[in-house]
Amino acid sequence: MAEPTRSTPRRRPTLADVAAHVGVSTTLVSLVMRDVPGASPVNRERIRRAAEELGYHPDSRAQLLRRSRSRLIGVVFRVQDPFDGDLVGGLYGAAGDADYELALSAVAPGRDERRAVASLLQDRCEALILLAPHSPTSFLAELAGRMPIVVVARSVRHRALDVVRTDNAAGLHLAVDHLVALGHSRTVHIDGGRAPGAAERRRGYHEAVRRHGLTDSSHVLPGGPTEDDGAAAARAFLDLHPRPTAVTVFNDRCATGVLDVLSKAGVSVPGQVSVVGFDDSRLARLSHVDLTTVAQNIGQMSHLAVTRAKDRLDGTDVGERELVVSPHLVVRSTTAPPTTTPSRPTATTASSPEAASLG
Amino acid sequence: MAEPTRSTPRRRPTLADVAAHVGVSTTLVSLVMRDVPGASPVNRERIRRAAEELGYHPDSRAQLLRRSRSRLIGVVFRVQDPFDGDLVGGLYGAAGDADYELALSAVAPGRDERRAVASLLQDRCEALILLAPHSPTSFLAELAGRMPIVVVARSVRHRALDVVRTDNAAGLHLAVDHLVALGHSRTVHIDGGRAPGAAERRRGYHEAVRRHGLTDSSHVLPGGPTEDDGAAAARAFLDLHPRPTAVTVFNDRCATGVLDVLSKAGVSVPGQVSVVGFDDSRLARLSHVDLTTVAQNIGQMSHLAVTRAKDRLDGTDVGERELVVSPHLVVRSTTAPPTTTPSRPTATTASSPEAASLG
DNA sequence: GGGGCCGCCTATAACGTTATAGGAACGGTA
DNA sequence: TACCGTTCCTATAACGTTATAGGCGGCCCC
Numbered sequence: 001m002a003e004p005t006r007s008t009p010r011r012r013p014t015l016a017d018v019a020a021h022v023g024v025s026t027t028l029v030s031l032v033m034r035d036v037p038g039a040s041p042v043n044r045e046r047i048r049r050a051a052e053e054l055g056y057h058p059d060s061r062a063q064l065l066r067r068s069r070s071r072l073i074g075v076v077f078r079v080q081d082p083f084d085g086d087l088v089g090g091l092y093g094a095a096g097d098a099d100y101e102l103a104l105s106a107v108a109p110g111r112d113e114r115r116a117v118a119s120l121l122q123d124r125c126e127a128l129i130l131l132a133p134h135s136p137t138s139f140l141a142e143l144a145g146r147m148p149i150v151v152v153a154r155s156v157r158h159r160a161l162d163v164v165r166t167d168n169a170a171g172l173h174l175a176v177d178h179l180v181a182l183g184h185s186r187t188v189h190i191d192g193g194r195a196p197g198a199a200e201r202r203r204g205y206h207e208a209v210r211r212h213g214l215t216d217s218s219h220v221l222p223g224g225p226t227e228d229d230g231a232a233a234a235r236a237f238l239d240l241h242p243r244p245t246a247v248t249v250f251n252d253r254c255a256t257g258v259l260d261v262l263s264k265a266g267v268s269v270p271g272q273v274s275v276v277g278f279d280d281s282r283l284a285r286l287s288h289v290d291l292t293t294v295a296q297n298i299g300q301m302s303h304l305a306v307t308r309a310k311d312r313l314d315g316t317d318v319g320e321r322e323l324v325v326s327p328h329l330v331v332r333s334t335t336a337p338p339t340t341t342p343s344r345p346t347a348t349t350a351s352s353p354e355a356a357s358l359g
Numbered sequence: 360m361a362e363p364t365r366s367t368p369r370r371r372p373t374l375a376d377v378a379a380h381v382g383v384s385t386t387l388v389s390l391v392m393r394d395v396p397g398a399s400p401v402n403r404e405r406i407r408r409a410a411e412e413l414g415y416h417p418d419s420r421a422q423l424l425r426r427s428r429s430r431l432i433g434v435v436f437r438v439q440d441p442f443d444g445d446l447v448g449g450l451y452g453a454a455g456d457a458d459y460e461l462a463l464s465a466v467a468p469g470r471d472e473r474r475a476v477a478s479l480l481q482d483r484c485e486a487l488i489l490l491a492p493h494s495p496t497s498f499l500a501e502l503a504g505r506m507p508i509v510v511v512a513r514s515v516r517h518r519a520l521d522v523v524r525t526d527n528a529a530g531l532h533l534a535v536d537h538l539v540a541l542g543h544s545r546t547v548h549i550d551g552g553r554a555p556g557a558a559e560r561r562r563g564y565h566e567a568v569r570r571h572g573l574t575d576s577s578h579v580l581p582g583g584p585t586e587d588d589g590a591a592a593a594r595a596f597l598d599l600h601p602r603p604t605a606v607t608v609f610n611d612r613c614a615t616g617v618l619d620v621l622s623k624a625g626v627s628v629p630g631q632v633s634v635v636g637f638d639d640s641r642l643a644r645l646s647h648v649d650l651t652t653v654a655q656n657i658g659q660m661s662h663l664a665v666t667r668a669k670d671r672l673d674g675t676d677v678g679e680r681e682l683v684v685s686p687h688l689v690v691r692s693t694t695a696p697p698t699t700t701p702s703r704p705t706a707t708t709a710s711s712p713e714a715a716s717l718g
Numbered sequence: 719g720g721g722g723c724c725g726c727c728t729a730t731a732a733c734g735t736t737a738t739a740g741g742a743a744c745g746g747t748a
Numbered sequence: 749t750a751c752c753g754t755t756c757c758t759a760t761a762a763c764g765t766t767a768t769a770g771g772c773g774g775c776c777c778c
Binding site: 024025026027028031037038039040043062064065066067068 | 726
């Protein structure tokens with residue numbers, strides 16, 4: 001039992017192992033592994049080779065423990081949400097640029113936000129980025145007393161919380177302006193219910209139609225964030241009389257449900273009805289969906305979230321608590337001029353039974 | 360500079376802070392926080408209160424560094440994949456039951472599997488669970504020399520690797536048996552290309568139709584894992600003559616693309632064509648899709664993956680390297696008896712132009 | 719030749735926790 | 749009184765790393 005090290009060959013090699021192998025101090029090995037100056041080229045090379053040979057990997061726990069700063073940013077995300085997935089991808093890039101590491105903690109069925117946050121607290125993250133959190137503001141505020149908190153894609157008004165979000169109202173302005181420019185006047189907005197951002201998008205819709213003097217020929221239909229919500233809303237839409245020629249939808253998932261029901265009902269898109277989504281998710285980009293939609297700038301949002309966390313940690317003086325990112329419109333193939341507009345009856349009117357009975 | 364502790368009030372409290380606050384040793388606080396015997400009820404209560412009051416959270420880095428075992432299992436997953444998302448949810452549950460923690464590392468655009476794995480190695484994970492990895496077997500085998508590796512949802516034959524996967528061939532047997540039982544004889548399988556599991560599902564399809572003596576009236580169409588692949592395959596399907604009455608599809612995403620194109624072409628499902636997917640993903644369960652599909656048993660797969668990792672770590676003697684989980688069929692509304700079968704012409708034939716020109 | 723600086727290296731002490739060993743006080747027993 | 753076993757508690761040394769403070773030559777410059 002002179003050398004327990006040798007009796008357990010499975011032990012992971014440490015700095016000391018590499019140092020002993022080369023015949024130098026652990027400090028020198030540490031210098032070389034961190035690529036900081038202070039070692040001769042000869043030793044640098046020998047140490048690198050020994051580390052490679054022994055399969056040495058630094059122990060991040062020990063590193064983080066020793067270093068005053070962990071340079072770790074925690075991210076809470078919903079593991080099934082495609083939008084969160086895209087954001088996480090962007091965050092990895094942005095964190096790398098800022099020289100921070102990311103610690104991921106998922107919200108999943110059976111694992112709520114409190115659990116996810118608690119695990120990140122234990123990991124000594126210096127700041128937290130929460131993607132579309134649904135925890136009460138009081139909980140978020142309490143967290144903010146402990147460390148910088150950046151909330152993404154949810155509007156929270158609290159002086160201790162940073163927020164990065166899309167200008168949802170502006171997004172609906174873009175959508176409505178686009179439809180009006182195409183010649184539509186009878187429009188409807190399918191709402192997101194209590195989902196984050198839904199109220200602002202609804203407000204944006206109202207503002208835009210009022211600006212165009214189209215308040216009387218506009219509607220809001222109850223909906224929600226999911227495909228099912230969209231499908232239900234589309235059925236209600238089919239009963240409207242006279243039928244609007246264009247629809248703005250809370251998000252792309254919901255819009256997909258709308259498109260599906262319209263297609264099954266024999267209503268052609270964009271022939272009889274134009275549809276605009278929101279998010280520019282993977283869904284919208286699928287060639288068979290090819291949805292005109294309001295794109296959130298995921299890259300910029302990720303960048304801003306990380307930068308804001310970093311600025312808070314650095315004590316940099318920042319201005320607004322809330323960073324609002326402008327969306328932009330991506331025109332694809334679900335929008336076109338209305339064919340039933342009195343002013344320009346270009347194409348033949350639709351011949352489906354529904355259209356006939358409602359026209 | 361007598362007490363730097365007091366001069367920086369923002370520092371996170373440590374065991375020592377709690378101990379000083381109560382007037383006991385750090386060891387005693389540690390005992391209480393870990394809920395191990397050896398402290399008097401009075402002190403136990405006082406320490407708990409002090410910890411709460413100071414907002415003390417144990418530093419998991421220091422804990423893991425000190426403890427011989429980290430009890431940490433690393434998980435590599437694709438951050439945008441809904442199936443991986445479901446699995447991660449299951450893994451959290453299973454890991455909790457086995458008294459392990461999970462460390463998540465995402466594969467995302469700009470962050471490949473090597474990066475994801477390297478970060479977990481640094482975190483001193485004791486084992487790795489890789490969800491549908493696409494790294495070469497050689498890389499996985501090299502990892503397996505370092506620690507237990509469990510591969511989920513991909514078939515890899517290597518004596519050092521544990522595999523947990525669905526019995527893909529059996530899944531297609533279920534699908535074909537179901538269709539045949541409904542009365543279908545002309546079927547087609549839309550393939551997954553090079554996606555994991557595609558070859559086995561294709562083989563299962565071939566086996567099943569041969570068993571039913573339907574080889575001559577069966578086809579395989581090239582496809583892929585995405586909605587777009589399904590949409591393209593569906594267009595090819597529409598050109599088949601005579602048109603098959605039922606389709607088995609590589610997965611639910613691909614099936615969604617198929618359904619969409621069929622719907623736009625005026626082909627009714629399940630009236631004219633029955634469709635069976637694979638995965639039972641969220642997609643399939645949406646009420647407006649309501650897809651008959653082969654369900655992978657996510658709960659069992661998660662459980663088996665964690666258990667296998669644990670057994671390897673415990674040195675438990677386990678049998679097979681490969682754990683094959685049986686799928687089951689979920690019948691929803693995209694399958695029905697064929698209406699064009701000579702034996703029972705129940706409904707009126709469809710009247711859409713496409714159907715007419717091809718019928 | 720003295721002083722200063724630079725390049726290379728090492729010893730030591732942390733970081734916050736837990737494992738180990740052991741001490742003090744107390745009651746019970748011989 | 750001596751001895752034992754509990755119960756409750758503490759001191760100390762790790763875990764693997766890095767920050768700090770040097771040490772030791774050698775070279776340059778007055």
